[in-house]
Amino acid sequence: MARPVDVPDLVDRARLGEQRAVARLISLVEDDGPGLREVAQALAPHTGRAHVVGVTGPPGVGKSTSTSALVAALRAQDRRVGVLAVDPSSPFSGGALLGDRVRMGEHATDEGVFIRSMATRGHLGGLAWSTPQALRVLDAAGCDVVLVETVGVGQSEVEVVGLADTTVVLLAPGMGDGIQAAKAGILEVADVFVVNKADREGAAQTVRDLRHMLMLGEQPAHGGWERPVVRTVAVRGEGVADLVGALDAHRRWLDQSGERNRRRLARAAAEIQAITLEQVRARIGDLRGALGLPKLAARVVAGELDPYCAADELVAELGRD
């Protein structure tokens, strides 16, 4: 489509909650084209209000079902909800604003729910590069809560922390691996724990194990926030009101303690840093001749210069023009 995009108009319509405008804006930031900067600029004044909730945990623990149950509970309170699914195995994935064929269908025609799956495009860890921008779109669109569902392996748990105000870590009974995964790093990132499938055998034990570990483990900087363990049966909606309560309590604590601001500052700094590196990379690519890169490479090949000294010269050259 060569049709010129009226970004301010799109942002106005997105702020009124128009689904198509929201979808178009997210596409623009996903495309990483010339529209991205204009969208980012137009969104900036309208962001910072949404409560960003990361939902993560090992595969099979019920992340998508829990996300869907949270959407239903939040909608029952008439809150506007956004869902970003960054898990490529999630049933939400597979198409923009498509939704889960199984149970997200009930939300698909709800004007107050915005569902979007993000392509991961090989970005390390699972969180798509454009996810922070898509978050800003949903934030500007007036979402009270944005749920970011990520695949629970590798370093995506760590990345979701970089994005979320509140990180929910799901576990399930009978998943020895779940607790192992918890040991391996999930424990530290969680603000709220959920033991889902709590009607299954072993649920009480899992809750006990978790509480025990929380007591024993070295406590990271959750300064004053006692991390709750919520039991849910997400598929039947059981315990989901408790989970919403825990999320709201954490949001209040974040605001009162100043932690929300601290997290948002760290997130913004990390994002600026990532964009800066991307720009430097692009600049080296565009200006390789002007920067003398081919000459430096020739000196390295000739053995006159090692690549580290060559990089020093390139950095100096980057600063010069």
Next chain:
Amino acid sequence: MARPVDVPDLVDRARLGEQRAVARLISLVEDDGPGLREVAQALAPHTGRAHVVGVTGPPGVGKSTSTSALVAALRAQDRRVGVLAVDPSSPFSGGALLGDRVRMGEHATDEGVFIRSMATRGHLGGLAWSTPQALRVLDAAGCDVVLVETVGVGQSEVEVVGLADTTVVLLAPGMGDGIQAAKAGILEVADVFVVNKADREGAAQTVRDLRHMLMLGEQPAHGGWERPVVRTVAVRGEGVADLVGALDAHRRWLDQSGERNRRRLARAAAEIQAITLEQVRARIGDLRGALGLPKLAARVVAGELDPYCAADELVAELGRD
């Protein structure tokens, strides 16, 4: 070990082919510590001689067996050989200069063979960050040929091209997937094809399929080099002399056509660029306050600035001091 390292002495001893000195230098470049730059500088004048051969292909195709057979054939001609195994599933991996328990053992006590497995450390694609430096160590140590074995999935095929003078792609009969993988990108990067396990049923068909594809496919810039298809049974050493012949022929073509120099220039430029980005990253980390990153982050959080404009300001600031 707090013992100060005498890098020039290590380089002198490595050039004489002393195994321990070679191992120590590779450890220094792997550690990415303060010694790295000194080693890089000391090595620079002594590099550029080795023929770097990348060995890649789908899992199970016999990469390690073929690498071992190549070592034996090259040693029989009294050539000094280095092996860098970047495949984490390779039997060579698991320890510095340890070698394959199964069949690399025969080379383990050979003074003319240097075997090293590189940790991949989560670096995207499988080629360890320090691999180019380790290559320089083996080059300076007088290796005539350095074999770089990489896992045959994802983008490592593309990365090995960035490192190697000659890229060998292995396939095997009865691996429908092998040819599929070939279609998906391996075809383009290969300078020499090997159909290993050529005593198996379907070998002739695999060779025909490959030749057919080579004829039909769009030919990338191999300008004048007709890419051979060599049949081997690496486990019995059959066809390995032909493979060595193909490698030597390609090396001669590289030299005569000027392609070797072109590839080395491109490789050096890519390496300088990667180191530059790493330095910029480190500089932003070290100087975040001086560069005004926290203030920029605060303006982004306040909605006064979008992260792209903030990155512009950070880039300008990087250039300033």
